[in-house]
Amino acid sequence: MKLVVVGLGQCGSRLADEFAHLNRRARSQRGIEIITGAFAVNTDAADLSGLHTISGDYQHRILVGGRRTGGHGVGKINELGAEVAREDADKIVDAIRTARHFFETDAFLLIAGVAGGTGSGAIPIVAQMLRERYLDKPIYALAVLPFAHEEETEERTVYNSATCLKSLYPMVDAIILVDNQRYVRKDFSLRNNLTKINALIVEPFYNLLCAGEEKKTKHIGAKTVDAGDIIQSVAGWTVIGYGQTPVPTFKWFPFVSTNFRKKSTETHRGIQAMDEALSELSLKCNPADSGRALYLVSAPAKEMNMDLIKELADYLRSISPEAVIRNGDYPRERSVIDITLLLSELNVVDKVKDYYNKASGVIHELKGRREEFEDKLKEIEDASKDIPTLL
Numbered sequence: 323m324k325l326v327v328v329g330l331g332q333c334g335s336r337l338a339d340e341f342a343h344l345n346r347r348a349r350s351q352r353g354i355e356i357i358t359g360a361f362a363v364n365t366d367a368a369d370l371s372g373l374h375t376i377s378g379d380y381q382h383r384i385l386v387g388g389r390r391t392g393g394h395g396v397g398k399i400n401e402l403g404a405e406v407a408r409e410d411a412d413k414i415v416d417a418i419r420t421a422r423h424f425f426e427t428d429a430f431l432l433i434a435g436v437a438g439g440t441g442s443g444a445i446p447i448v449a450q451m452l453r454e455r456y457l458d459k460p461i462y463a464l465a466v467l468p469f470a471h472e473e474e475t476e477e478r479t480v481y482n483s484a485t486c487l488k489s490l491y492p493m494v495d496a497i498i499l500v501d502n503q504r505y506v507r508k509d510f511s512l513r514n515n516l517t518k519i520n521a522l523i524v525e526p527f528y529n530l531l532c533a534g535e536e537k538k539t540k541h542i543g544a545k546t547v548d549a550g551d552i553i554q555s556v557a558g559w560t561v562i563g564y565g566q567t568p569v570p571t572f573k574w575f576p577f578v579s580t581n582f583r584k585k586s587t588e589t590h591r592g593i594q595a596m597d598e599a600l601s602e603l604s605l606k607c608n609p610a611d612s613g614r615a616l617y618l619v620s621a622p623a624k625e626m627n628m629d630l631i632k633e634l635a636d637y638l639r640s641i642s643p644e645a646v647i648r649n650g651d652y653p654r655e656r657s658v659i660d661i662t663l664l665l666s667e668l669n670v671v672d673k674v675k676d677y678y679n680k681a682s683g684v685i686h687e688l689k690g691r692r693e694e695f696e697d698k699l700k701e702i703e704d705a706s707k708d709i710p711t712l713l
């Protein structure tokens with residue numbers, strides 16, 4: 323599958339840069355392209371210049387709202403982020419259209435941190451603009467949810483997340499939810515290391531995007547996962563997971579490795595990788611709540627067999643009984659079995675519901691505070707009523 327990737331705001335831009343890097347890797351390791359254009363849109367000039375892989379010209383690193391924000395961001399006011407995106411809409415869409423291989427694009431992927439200002443405000447607007455112009459291309463969003471400490475300490479965090487997700491949902495085909503907090507738990511030393519978190523967020527997309535673009539026969543599976551399968555499998559609220567199990571490169575006792583034993587260990591390794599993918603989902607959710615699922619098994623060709631694929635299908639069916647499940651295999655040389663899993667069309671997403679509930683409370687409280695503030699101002703004004711003015 324080939325994507326045009328558009329990152330909005332700091333978080334979005336850095337992740338789009340990571341996708342551009344993924345494309346470089348696909349090109350050098352596998353001789354294929356998975357990204358037809360990578361763009362970063364921001365109100366912050368310094369953040370744009372800090373990117374590594376996205377082309378450095380103004381048509382790929384797009385500065386918006388220059389006059390209004392002075393190139394310094396919108397300070398977490400996502401209404402301003404939305405306004406600026408609306409004003410500079412043509413600049414963004416024109417740049418995207420001129421991507422070199424635009425005509426080969428299967429879908430758009432828009433990325434933003436929902437708790438910020440620029441990305442959070444701009445992502446629904448850009449989605450809407452693309453929706454109006456490109457009726458035939460699916461639009462996906464990768465929405466990065468804030469760390470727990472941000473929710474506790476910054477008032478705007480929950481409000482921005484709620485308004486962004488509510489506005490975005492009707493404009494896109496699917497929202498892939500990624501909870502920053504999940505990546506902190508994996509390794510505490512990563513706590514402040516966003517670069518490593520970004521690499522972890524993007525990694526599951528590598529095989530998924532490459533599988534359908536392979537040209538070498540030895541890397542084409544018995545059942546390929548291509549753009550069509552992904553488009554059919556991804557809708558609504560979505561999460562992604564990734565797990566892997568190493569495959570020993572040599573065997574200690576080849577004489578005891580009879581066929582059926584060999585198969586059962588491979589199946590076991592496959593299940594182990596699937597378990598990891600399920601426990602490392604990008605947002606905590608219950609697989610039983612998904613309406614569609616897709617998994618891709620990548621493994622050395624000799625490790626891939628019908629039993630493995632069937633066992634995995636049975637296993638996923640047992641935990642996501644309602645889901646329409648698609649799957650595929652991707653023969654690789656590396657001695658690991660890895661599994662990329664998408665759970666989609668989720669009908670229970672507690673985290674999102676929580677944002678909506680909490681934001682409603684915040685709105686109420688803010689309104690009360692605003693009224694109190696205005697009353698106090700009014701008191702000062704009243705006290706000045708007998709004082710002459712110099713104007």
Ligand SMILES: Nc1nc2c(ncn2[C@@H]2O[C@H](COP(=O)(O)OP(=O)(O)OP(=O)(O)O)[C@@H](O)[C@H]2O)c(=O)[nH]1
Nearest residue numbers: 331332333395396397398435437438439440441468
């Ligand atoms: N995973 C990840 N999250 C990030 C990164 N940068 C920021 N965030 C998260 O994104 C949210 C803040 O959004 P930003 O992208 O920094 O904000 P912005 O869109 O640039 O908006 P303003 O700076 O207010 O103009 C917070 O929840 C951060 O934790 C990053 O590189 N990776």
Ligand SMILES: [Mg+2]
Nearest residue numbers: 331332366395
């Ligand atoms: Mg910023």
